[in-house]
Amino acid sequence: MSWTRSKEITSAIFAVFFLVSIGGYYTDIPLIASINTELANWVQIMLNIALGTGFIALFLYHRRKITRKTKGYPFSFIIFAAIAVMFVAMYSGPEVRGWLYGEVFTAMTTSVICFALFYEVSGAYRAFRIRNFDALLLMVSGFIMIINFAPLYQSVFPAFGAIPAWILGVPSMGASRGILIGVAIGTIAIAIRILLGYEKAYTG
Amino acid sequence: MDILTSIIIALLTLMAWSMLYRENVFYNLVESLIIGFGMGYLLYIMITTLGKILFTPLMEGQWLLIIPTIAGVLLFTAFIEKYRFLSRWGVAAIAGSGLGFAVSRAIPVQILGQAKMFYLDFSTAGIIDIANWLIISITAITTIVYFTFTKEHKGILGNMSKIGRWSMMVAFGATFGSTIGGDLTYVIERCIFLSRPPQVYLLIPAAIVILYDAMRRRKK
Amino acid sequence: MNDMTMKVLNQYYRQIIFIAVLIGCFLPAFIPLGFPISATPLTVKAYNYIEELEPGDLVLVSVDYGPNAWAEIGPGMNAIVQHLFLRKVNIVFVSFVTDGPPMTEKLLAEIDLAGAKYGIDYVILGYIPGDEVGMASFAENPLKLTVDYYGNNIDQLDVMKKVKAIGDFKLYIPAHITGPEAWIRQFSGKIQVIIMTISPAALALVQPWVDSGQLYSMLPGTKGGGEYEVLLRKPGIATSIMDATSLTLTLVMALIIIGNIVYRQETSRAAKGGV
Numbered sequence: 001m002s003w004t005r006s007k008e009i010t011s012a013i014f015a016v017f018f019l020v021s022i023g024g025y026y027t028d029i030p031l032i033a034s035i036n037t038e039l040a041n042w043v044q045i046m047l048n049i050a051l052g053t054g055f056i057a058l059f060l061y062h063r064r065k066i067t068r069k070t071k072g073y074p075f076s077f078i079i080f081a082a083i084a085v086m087f088v089a090m091y092s093g094p095e096v097r098g099w100l101y102g103e104v105f106t107a108m109t110t111s112v113i114c115f116a117l118f119y120e121v122s123g124a125y126r127a128f129r130i131r132n133f134d135a136l137l138l139m140v141s142g143f144i145m146i147i148n149f150a151p152l153y154q155s156v157f158p159a160f161g162a163i164p165a166w167i168l169g170v171p172s173m174g175a176s177r178g179i180l181i182g183v184a185i186g187t188i189a190i191a192i193r194i195l196l197g198y199e200k201a202y203t204g
Numbered sequence: 205m206d207i208l209t210s211i212i213i214a215l216l217t218l219m220a221w222s223m224l225y226r227e228n229v230f231y232n233l234v235e236s237l238i239i240g241f242g243m244g245y246l247l248y249i250m251i252t253t254l255g256k257i258l259f260t261p262l263m264e265g266q267w268l269l270i271i272p273t274i275a276g277v278l279l280f281t282a283f284i285e286k287y288r289f290l291s292r293w294g295v296a297a298i299a300g301s302g303l304g305f306a307v308s309r310a311i312p313v314q315i316l317g318q319a320k321m322f323y324l325d326f327s328t329a330g331i332i333d334i335a336n337w338l339i340i341s342i343t344a345i346t347t348i349v350y351f352t353f354t355k356e357h358k359g360i361l362g363n364m365s366k367i368g369r370w371s372m373m374v375a376f377g378a379t380f381g382s383t384i385g386g387d388l389t390y391v392i393e394r395c396i397f398l399s400r401p402p403q404v405y406l407l408i409p410a411a412i413v414i415l416y417d418a419m420r421r422r423k424k
Numbered sequence: 425m426n427d428m429t430m431k432v433l434n435q436y437y438r439q440i441i442f443i444a445v446l447i448g449c450f451l452p453a454f455i456p457l458g459f460p461i462s463a464t465p466l467t468v469k470a471y472n473y474i475e476e477l478e479p480g481d482l483v484l485v486s487v488d489y490g491p492n493a494w495a496e497i498g499p500g501m502n503a504i505v506q507h508l509f510l511r512k513v514n515i516v517f518v519s520f521v522t523d524g525p526p527m528t529e530k531l532l533a534e535i536d537l538a539g540a541k542y543g544i545d546y547v548i549l550g551y552i553p554g555d556e557v558g559m560a561s562f563a564e565n566p567l568k569l570t571v572d573y574y575g576n577n578i579d580q581l582d583v584m585k586k587v588k589a590i591g592d593f594k595l596y597i598p599a600h601i602t603g604p605e606a607w608i609r610q611f612s613g614k615i616q617v618i619i620m621t622i623s624p625a626a627l628a629l630v631q632p633w634v635d636s637g638q639l640y641s642m643l644p645g646t647k648g649g650g651e652y653e654v655l656l657r658k659p660g661i662a663t664s665i666m667d668a669t670s671l672t673l674t675l676v677m678a679l680i681i682i683g684n685i686v687y688r689q690e691t692s693r694a695a696k697g698g699v
Contacts, residue, residue: 005289010292010293010295011296013293013296013297013300014297014299014300016300017296017299017300017304018300018301018303018304019304020304021305022304022308024308025305026308037561037564037565038268039301040301040305040554040557040560040561041272041561042272042275042297043272043297043302043554043557044257044552044553044557044561045254045257045258045269045272045273045276045553046275046276046279046294046297047298047554047555047557047558048250048254048257048258048276049250049254049273049279050279050294051246051249051250051522051553052247052250053279053282053283054243055246056280056283058239058243060283072232075236078237079240082236082237082240082243082244083240083241083243084244085240086240086243086244086245086248087244087245087248090244090245090248094529097526097529098530100241101241101491101526101530102526102529102530102533103209104209104212104213104216105238105241105242105245105491106491107213107217107394108213108220108238108241109490109494110390110394110491110492110494110495111216111220111221111394112234113387113492114221114390114391114394115224116387117387117390117445118224118391118441118442118445120383121384121441121676122437122441124680124683125679125682125683126437126683128680128684129683129684129687130684133370134369134370134373135373137370137373137374137377138373138376138377139377139680141374141375141376141377141381142377142380142381142384143677143680144378144381145377145378145379145381145382145385145627146381146673146676147677148382148647149381149384149386149647149669149673150670150674151459151460151462151650151666151667151669151670152457152459152670152671152674153670155462161462161464165464165465167378168378168628168631169631169635170339171371171375172371172378172628172631173340173343173631173635174339174340174342174343174344174371175344175347175368175371175372176375176628176629176631176632177340177343177344177347177635178343178344178345178346178347178371179347179372179375179629180629181314181315181318181319182347182351183314183605184310184315185315187303188307188310188311190303191303191304191307194299194303224442245522245526249551252550253550253551253553256550256570257553260570302555302556302557305556305557305610306556306606306609309610310609313609313612313613313638314605314608314609317612317636318632318636321632321635321636375628376628378628379628382625382626382627382628382644383624383625384673384676385673386496386623386624386625386645387625388449388669388672389495389645389646389665389669390495390496391445391446391449392449392453392665392668392669392672393665394495395446395449396453396661396664396668398450398453399453399454
């Protein structure tokens, strides 16, 4: 069964799926279109099954933590209990589901995401220093955009609405356009490299 | 929202925010609940979606779907060192299809759709339109030049790439400012919630607990 | 700035910043400041388009964010979807991320449905797996999923009987926290108008799409939501949040300036050979 390990098989699978989806878009051949639809369906099924890999990884990690009684292992029991509670709640009807997911889980997640701002501001205090022209551009542009989100300044000086709009609509947009085009070219380049076997990330 | 729900959510919020003071068992509890609830939901959505797109069509006679089912199950061999190579088939299929759909549409939508904006009808454009168009075109082209690594950035190429870098600094600064403005909403939303009764009454005991702990640790 | 202040700032800057930001956020929550919010042209453009929709027009909404983005995008989506229900259009809710369906239910629980009935006026199709592959699949055939999120057969739902192809939708409103590339790649040119609700962090990256017309308009998070609520004349959570941002953002700018002053003083003292 050594053929199952061969890189040619995985490269061939990649090539078939890649070329069929390209062909499905650029050609009007009904056979390719129907194969493309079927293969897309297969990928959706595989990706959905792949969601379970996260659960397996979590399970294995916390099972090891419990068996070895590593620091903080009691929280692993809480994680498993929470998994069971949410799983059952999702089948329990809209009210229970809405309460646990929509109210409690959402509020907890929002509370933890709040740390992003605190650490961004403390990071900006330490790192956002004008050492050169690049940093000056970064800071001036950043300040103008911060003002854009504060209604106070726009109500006092209407120009504080027009300046951020110009920054977003002209110099920043030009750079973003360049980045978008560059990313698209880069995506095509990556695909060609994988097809030709230079990139081994997906095919081994 | 009823009073009990408000109190529970307020307690969980304050327990999460206690991390700002220092890592503690309350924060770890909230963190564990978030991980557990998130994973529990993921299991639910995986099973219900598989029911719709796999089990039901299989029962209706679409036996070809056995192939992606096997490939999907083989993805789990990634956890077993000896059989990890089997998971590459599913990964290759997913990557191939995903890249194919992205690349096929990237050319007309992303590249051509954006490149056509380099054209300007000078007969109808005013001075300001032309000035803005010039700045946009220069910043866009110099940004693309910045990312070309086939030649060393010297001379004209070096200057163009420098302008591209400056343009990106403006864009990244705008992104940073917007990010701060956006992330602020999370904190403000929680603060607005906590400022309302009955949960507002929990703020004082929370502050007392933190002050007591700070003084106790200082004495130590 | 004297030595003592510099020493305190350097040693306890994180704690000072955390407390300052918390005070800056709590103060307007207790004492609303009431600064007027004016709608930007893009928000007005989105509002005007929806205002011209006729009752019974088909609109596709994809709720592609999770609870970790709700505070940023949720208020904006609440406002725009509220407008859709007030216009009595037919809405098909779909999600291309796993967390979408419960966030859709949360959204619908927080707004006034204006008498809309499930199945007749709106439907939740649920999660469509596959990320961009799922989007492409849905764009090719929106009737591919034969049951909705609750397991009902879609051919028994009045709204879905009107859908024959993706082009039947007059408007598509995706909501996502990052850039819109995948959505625009798969739906641009297939649905007439796309108005996206995005995180403000993606604001700079979205501009080229708006400029090229591939995105009709966009709502940047809660800011866009606040502006939309002003246009709808229904102030809600977005307006309350925007009201509080001015003080805290001023504080953030002040902290960055103080950081630079401290840096300059440290540099000049180091240059002079001081402590």
